[in-house]
Amino acid sequence: MPAGGRPTVRSRRLGSALKRLREAAGVDQSVAAQAILRSVSxxxxxxxxxxxxxxxxxRTLLDCYGVRDEDERNRLEELARASNQRGWWLDYQETLRPDYADHITLESDSTYIRSWEPSLIPGLLQTSEYxxxxxxxxxxxxxxxRIAELVKVRQERQRRIEQGGVHFTAIIWEPAIAALRHDPAxxxxxxRRLLDAGQRQNVTVQILPAAASKTAGMSGAFVAFSFGVEPTVEAVTVRTVTNTTVVETPEDLAAYANTFDLLRSAAMSPEESAERIRQILGDVSDQMEEAT
Structure with a gap:
């Protein structure tokens, strides 16, 4: 059983990949069981x-299924090794809900992260005050x-972005940024954090214009993850009021990937987005000077 007595996102990802490869090879579970000297169950x-x-x-199952691609083999073997590894976030396990820990695991494993936020600044770009x-x-x-602990977790999550270990694209609806005016502190x-982040080679920040309300209304907030060399969406998390749901079915993943592409196409370019942020920053700075 995976660590913690429950299926982990890593064990589910590995299991899903093994099932897909077995079915593609036309091998039934009894043959797979014989290959690894285990039961069908x-x-x-x-x-x-x-x-x-x-x-x-x-490795044995991949041999049985005729998988020769070395990158695929290495990726799945490494995923098997990581399935029960202890992540840094487990130091906060008394503070974090299991579904939030799943989200952080996906972030930790990802090579590409794409975030759509219609109402908030993405957690990976938030200041501690925000x-x-x-x-x-x-x-x-x-x-x-617990609030202080959760803020620490967000700061720790941002290390992967700062270290350049993942490509991160954030699309933010303009009202979420404009609303910051109401909290000058x-x-x-x-x-400034958004502007600084947008200067990183591995980070892209784009604003969806306020006028694009129909496009913004296509979906609530979600984060899409890729784990290989190609930016193929392999998992999505959707935030609700009470939890974070992991989406893994191929049909749903394709729909979210298409939605993100539509949002990105309707958004301002990174350069235009940075200019819009600077405009808002200038307006707020002027207001603060007038108030003093």
Missing amino acids: KVSRLESGQASASALEV AESVISTGPVFIDPD VCVGQL
């Missing part, structure tokens, strides 16, 4: 993510000590 549990596969088992403001004004009361630092 074990293979079934591997494919559902209910059980962990060792790197050796994965993060604290957002967390403390949510629909559920959170103890102040947070606004200036957050707008």
Whole structure:
């Protein structure tokens, strides 16, 4: 059983890939079970993510399925090794909900992250002041000590962006940025953070114009993840009031990938977006000077 007694996003991803490759090779579960000297029920549990596969088992199954692509083999063997590894976020397991931990696991494993936010600044680009403001004004009361822990988690999540280990594209609806004007104490630092982030080679920040309300209304906030060399969407997380849901079915993933492409096409270019942010920053700075 995966660590923690529940299927992890890593074990589910691995199981889904093994099932896809087995079916593509026309191999039934009994043959796969014989290859790794396990039962059919074990293979079934591997494919559902209910059980962990060792790197050796994965290698044997890939041989059985005729998978010769070295990149694919290495990726899946590494995923098997990582399935039960302890991530830094487990140091906060008393603070984090399991679904949030799943989201962080996907971030940690990703090579490409694409975020659509119609109402907030993405967590990977939030300042600590903005993060604290957002967390403390949510629909559920959170103890102040836990708020501080959650802010630390967001800061830790941002290390991958800062270290250049992942390509991150954020599309933000303009009203979410314009709304910062109403909180001058947070606004200036957050707008500067967006401008600084947009200068990184691995980060793209685009604003969807306020007038593009029909496009913005296509979907609520979501984050799409890719794990290989190509930016193919392999998992999506959708945030609701009470939890974060992981979307993994091929049909749904294709729909989210198409939605993100439509949002990106309707958004301002990165250069235009930076100029719009600078305009808002200038307006706020002028207002603050007038108030003093």
